[in-house]
Amino acid sequence: MENTALQRALISGATSSVLSTVAMALVGKIQSGSAFAPTNAVSHYVHGNKAGYRDRFSLRYTVPGYLIHHASATFWSFVFERALGGVMDGKNPMAIAASSAATSAFAAFTDYKLTPRALQPGYEKRLSRNALGVVYVGFAIGLAIGAILTRKDQPLTPG
Template sequence: MPSLPATLRHGALSGSLASLLSAAALALCGRRETGSVFAAVNAVSHWLWGDEAARRDDASLRHTLVGYVIHHCSAMFWGVLFERYAARILDRRRVASTVAAAAGATAVACFTDYQLTPHRLQPGYEMRLSRPSLLLVYGAFGIGLAAGALWLRRR
């Protein structure tokens, strides 16, 4: 297992890529389904502002910035867990095994988000997006985890 500082560094990169790619998917899916690129990210701020946040379509510091910061921190949390517990697999530098590990980590994150987490701490974008869009968002998240792990271990 890598040292804690290395795990935190790697997790920050993998988690940041997962955050950026999934936020792009949130914006695209939100625009298609609600007419607003901000709606799905705003909904994440329901952690602080309640379900009213899910009804906001405009960009604002209160909803958009807070929603993205929560989303990004959550992605970095999952990135650190991914880098810590899948390190042996990731260190093999094989695309297929890295993608499989990222898919597994993403499935665990999704299960945790919707089956183990109280409503107030769920992502929130499920209040604005369809299930197919959620699949795209989590798929983008997994691609970000895998891309970060592969980039960190490039030769």
């Protein structure tokens, strides 16, 4: 049975969310001394600007921040699968890598050039522009892993 775009997006949403959160934690620890600060900042949708100043793990800030980030990653994964799923169905590694990178770049462009500041992700309050790049690379790698996992039963097309 063939996976639908939604089924595939649930997998690539999980892999891209986890890997970009790991990237956020690593660069957050380096830049702000807190692995949780960038994820906490995402909860600004619920808790306002004070979320951007929370450094420790908490059920109040970290959990909603991660859940919001995960939902966003799943949304972008659905866009990824709907727009580029056919390109990736041959399991060509270059096509998957290019599709993942393009989706991540488009998500970053949308997040920071098309979205009003109040609706931006929030982790930019705790991370430099270069660190944001690391987060979006993690997101792209997660998309690629998800695309590969959801196509494991299909034959591989040489690069």
